[in-house]
Amino acid sequence: MAWKQLAAEKKSHQLDGVPKEWLPSNLPSSETLNVIDFPQQSGVLSALDLEITESSVATLLSNLASSKWSAVQVTTSFYKRAIVAQQLTNCLTEIFVDRALARAKELDEHLAKTGKVVGALHGLPISLKDQISIKGIESTMGYISWIGQVAEKNSVLVDILESLGAVPFVKTNVPQTLMWPETFNRIFGRTTNPNNRSLSSGGSSGGEGALVALKGSPLGVGSDIGGSIRIPAGLCGVYGFRPSYNRIPYGGCVNSMEGQDSILSVLGPLSSTLDGIQTFFKAVISKEPWQMDPMTIRKRWSDEEYNLIDHGNGKRLCFAILWDNGLVEPHPPIRRGLEMTRDALVAAGHQVIDWKPYKQKEILGTIEAIWGSASTEDFRTVLASSGEPLITSMKLAHEEGDTPFLVTSDTTLSAFALWQLHKKKRDLREEHLKHWTDTISQTATGRPVDAIISPVAPHTALQHGWHKNGNYTMPWNLLDYPSVVIPVSKVDQALDVKQPRDKFYTAEDRKIHELYDPATYENAPISIQVVGRTMEEEAILAMSAIVDEALKLHGTKSKL
Amino acid sequence: MAWKQLAAEKKSHQLDGVPKEWLPSNLPSSETLNVIDFPQQSGVLSALDLEITESSVATLLSNLASSKWSAVQVTTSFYKRAIVAQQLTNCLTEIFVDRALARAKELDEHLAKTGKVVGALHGLPISLKDQISIKGIESTMGYISWIGQVAEKNSVLVDILESLGAVPFVKTNVPQTLMWPETFNRIFGRTTNPNNRSLSSGGSSGGEGALVALKGSPLGVGSDIGGSIRIPAGLCGVYGFRPSYNRIPYGGCVNSMEGQDSILSVLGPLSSTLDGIQTFFKAVISKEPWQMDPMTIRKRWSDEEYNLIDHGNGKRLCFAILWDNGLVEPHPPIRRGLEMTRDALVAAGHQVIDWKPYKQKEILGTIEAIWGSASTEDFRTVLASSGEPLITSMKLAHEEGDTPFLVTSDTTLSAFALWQLHKKKRDLREEHLKHWTDTISQTATGRPVDAIISPVAPHTALQHGWHKNGNYTMPWNLLDYPSVVIPVSKVDQALDVKQPRDKFYTAEDRKIHELYDPATYENAPISIQVVGRTMEEEAILAMSAIVDEALKLHGTKSKL
Structure with a gap:
C-alpha cells in the first residue's frame, strides 16, 4: 500500500545527515533493558562531551556566555548524545545536524565579534516535540498524511527561542493523534523508556522524555493537553512543567484536534534539572510573546509572585x-x-x-x-488523504481492537x-x-x-x-x-x-x-x-x- | 395567554417599593424628545440631590470617605434620580429601595464606628445590568420563562463590589436574548434614549446607557459580547469600557448562549466621567477576582502599563x-x-x-x-418553558419578520x-x-x-x-x-x-x-x-x- 511505502521511505532517510562516527558500534542488545548509562560507554562521546552533556542548564549557559565552551562544541556534544539516545530508544523524528551547527557557528561569531550573547539562552541546544514547526522542516506528527508538509515559517516559540540565542537541534517522537500516554506511530515507530526498555516512555511527548532522560538534550519542549508533558517526564525520570493555558505561545504549531478550544493543549519544558524548567519559562516570557501571538496572555514575569507574595x-x-x-x-x-x-x-x-x-x-x-x-471526525479527516488507518492500540503487536485513548464517541x-x-x-x-x-x-x-x-x-x-x-x-x-513534575x-x-x-x-x-x-x-x-x-x-x-x-x-x- | 399575564403581573409591581414623593407629577409628554435635563426640573430632587448626582465619581468617593455626605444621602439622591430616569426612559428592571438604603446605613455606621471606609468604593451606588445576580433578587433578563428565578447567591462581581463598599441599588433593562443593539423585552418594555426619546438607547446594556446619561447612577455595569456596553454608552453619550476577556469576573451571572466560549461576553463599566470607569476597573482588580472566579485572569493592576511603558x-x-x-x-x-x-x-x-x-x-x-x-437552539430552549415567542424585531409595532440580530442559522x-x-x-x-x-x-x-x-x-x-x-x-x-467609548x-x-x-x-x-x-x-x-x-x-x-x-x-x- 502506498502509505506504508511512504512511511518506510521517510524513515529510511532519518539518519542521512548524521556523521558515521556518531553511530555507536557497541549498541546493547534489545535484551538490555536499562540503557540510561550507555552514553558514557558508547565510545561516541569524549570526556568533554560527557562533561558538557551532564552539566545543568545554568552551568551550560554560564560557560557558553564566558566562551569557555563554544556553541558549536555544546551543540555537537548534545547532538552526539541525542543520536546515541536515538539508537537506544528511537526518540527522534527530524534530524538536521548541518543546520543546527551552522546556527551555533553564527552564535559563536556573534559573541566573538560583539562580546555579547544573543540572548538568555545563548548557545543552548533545545529539542522540540515534532509538532513545533521550524521553517523548512517537516512537521508530520506521526501522520503519514503529513509527510512532505514542510513548515513555511517558524512557530512563534521557535522565533522566540532563536531570538534568545537557543539552537533548536532535533525534533522528537509522538504517538499518532497525540492522544495517547505512550509513543508510537507508523512513520517513526516506538519510543522506549531508557530506564527499562520493556516499558513505555509515556506520551505524547515521549520522545522528549526519553531524550532528556538520556541527557541527549538539556532542555526539551513538549505539549500537554491531558498529561503529555508530565507523563513522559514522570515515567522517564526528568522534570517537566505544564503551565496554564496560553502562557507559552502555541502559534504556528501543528496539532491534533485543532480548534478544540475547550481544554487547551499547552507547551512547556522538560529538563534534567529544575533550573532548566525555570530558565526556559522566564526567558520565553521575557520576550513578550503576546506581541507575536494574540492568544498568549499579556502577563510579565512577576518576581513578587515568584517570591511567594x-x-x-x-x-x-x-x-x-x-x-x-x-x-x-x-x-x-x-x-x-x-x-x-x-x-x-x-x-x-x-x-x-x-x-x-x-x-x-x-x-x-x-x-x-x-x-x-469531534475527535473521531478530526482524525478521520487527517487520515483520509493517505489511507493510513487510525491506530487503536499501543501494544507491541499493534493488534487492533483496543479503544483508542479518549476517542469515546462514534458520533460527533x-x-x-x-x-x-x-x-x-x-x-x-x-x-x-x-x-x-x-x-x-x-x-x-x-x-x-x-x-x-x-x-x-x-x-x-x-x-x-x-x-x-x-x-x-x-x-x-x-x-x-x-503543575511541575519532580523525580523522586x-x-x-x-x-x-x-x-x-x-x-x-x-x-x-x-x-x-x-x-x-x-x-x-x-x-x-x-x-x-x-x-x-x-x-x-x-x-x-x-x-x-x-x-x-x-x-x-x-x-x-x-x-x- | 399565560405568558402575557405573567409578564404584565410582574411589570405591574415594579414600582411597589418606591416612595410616592419620588414620582414626578410633571412628567413631560411623550412628544418631548429631549429629556436629558428634566431631572433638574422634576421637583423630586433637592439642590443637594442635584449636587450629589452631578458630581464625578472621584468627588463622590472623596465626600463619602470624609463623611461630608453619608452613604444614605448619596444612595437616596441617586435613587430618586434613577426613578425619575425610569419614568422618562423605562431603563430599570429590579428596584429595591429598602435593601439599598439598609446597606447604605450599615456603611455609614461602619465609618462612624471605625473611622475607616469599607473599601475603595465606600458608599457609591452602582447600577447593574439585569443579568448580574444579586442574592434574593430575580434575574429575568427579559425572559418571561425566568420570572420567579430568584438568585440564590451573589454573582462574584456583586460580592466584590460589596466588599469594596459599593451599594448595588437598581438593575437595568436589556433586550430579550441580549443579542440586539437595542433594548426591548416583553416584561419591562422598551428603553428610550434620553437625548431624543424617538431614538434607541442602544443595547444590550441599554438600560445602563439611558440611566447613566440621566445621571441616575454614577457607575453602571454592563456586558459586551458584540458592542453591548459600547453601543448604549456611545448612543446615550456616556463613557463605556469593554475590557478584554475574563479580566472582570463573570461568575454567577445569568447569560444568553451560556457555554458559548468562542467569543466571550465581558463585564465592564459605564459612567458619566472617565474617572468612574478607571476607578471601577482598578478597584475590582485590586480584590484579586481570580481567587473567587477561576475564569478570571490572574493579573494584578500594573502601574507600569498604566504609565505606558x-x-x-x-x-x-x-x-x-x-x-x-x-x-x-x-x-x-x-x-x-x-x-x-x-x-x-x-x-x-x-x-x-x-x-x-x-x-x-x-x-x-x-x-x-x-x-x-447554536443560538437558535439556545433561545428555543429558554423560551419553551413559558411559550413566549422569540422577538424578531425591535420596531415600535413589534411586527414579526425581521431577521433576528445575529441569529443567522436555522440549523445548528x-x-x-x-x-x-x-x-x-x-x-x-x-x-x-x-x-x-x-x-x-x-x-x-x-x-x-x-x-x-x-x-x-x-x-x-x-x-x-x-x-x-x-x-x-x-x-x-x-x-x-x-475599547473605551468617549462622547465627543x-x-x-x-x-x-x-x-x-x-x-x-x-x-x-x-x-x-x-x-x-x-x-x-x-x-x-x-x-x-x-x-x-x-x-x-x-x-x-x-x-x-x-x-x-x-x-x-x-x-x-x-x-x-
Missing part, C-alpha cells in the same frame, strides 16, 4: 497530598514516592495534610465528552451540546476553586493549601500498550492548574513489594492492580506533581524548588 | 483612525466626531494616521457563524464545524496582530500604532427598530481588543448636513445612508472608541484619558 513569602507552606483519587489506587512505588515527599516536607518545616479529591469522575467524564465531541456532538459541556466545565472549575479555598480551615498558615502533591499516574511506566489512564493528570488540565526515586524490588487488595473501585482499578509486580518495573522512575492554582506559574516554580530541595536534603540525610 | 511613556503617541470599515460608510456626524478627535490629538502633539481596515467582512462572518452555531452546526470556525478565528487574530505590528513602518514613534480611533457604529442612535448593525464594535470582540459631541443640524452619495458598498450600506437626515437625529450623541491590543486594559485607560483631555482642551479652544 500569595503564599506567606514561602516561610511555612502547607502542602496537601492526593494519595488516591478514588478511582484507581496507586501502585506501591507511587505511594512510596508520596511518603518520601511528605517526610521531606515535614522535615523541612512545612505542614502536610491530605488532599480530598473532588468530583474526579465527573471531571474526567466531562473532558472525555468534550474531546470526543452538536455545537449546542458542546456549549452545555462548557457550562459543566465552568461549574466544575468554580466548585473546585471553592473546594481549594475552603481548605483554609485545615491549615496552620492562615491560608488555603499552598500546593497539591499528586501522583503523575497510578503507576510508573508500564509495559508497552498498557498505559491507558490519564486520571492523575487530566483533571489539572480541565481545571487549568499549572526509582522502583526497588525490596522496598516496593506488591500489597494484596480485596476491594476495588472498579474493574479498571482491579486490572491496574493486577499489572503490578516489582520485577517487571525494576528501575522505573517514581515522580510526583506539584500542582498550583490557575496562572500561578511563578509561584508553582518557586514551590517546586522548595519541594525539590527538601527531597534532595532528606534523601541525602536518609542515605547517611 | 509599552507606549514610549505616553510622550508622543501615534493614533490611527478607522474612518470607514469598507462595509458601511459612517453618517456625517460620525465623520465629524472622528475629525474633531483627529484635530484635538494633532493639536496635543500626537501623530494621527489612517487605519486600514483588515478583513472586516471575514471577521464579521466568522462571528455570526460561531454565534449562529456540529462541534467539528465549530472547531473549524475556531481555527478561522485564530488565524484572523494572528493576521490582525501582524497587520497592527506592521504599522511600525508608518509611524514616527518607532513603535506600531499605539491605539485605534474607531466609530462606535456607522451612525448615532437610530429610530427604534432600525439598529441592526454591530459592524464597528463586533470585530474588536473577536480580536479581544479592549452631539448631532447639530447646521454642521451635520446630509452628503449625497452615488456609490454604495452594499444594499445595507445604501439603506443606512438613506436613514440619515439631520432633523431626525437632532441632539443624538456622537462618540468614538479608543481601541488597544488584547489585555492592554491599563494602557488603553491611560490613552483614553489622553484622548479625552485633548478633546476637552480642543473643544474649549474652538469655542473661544
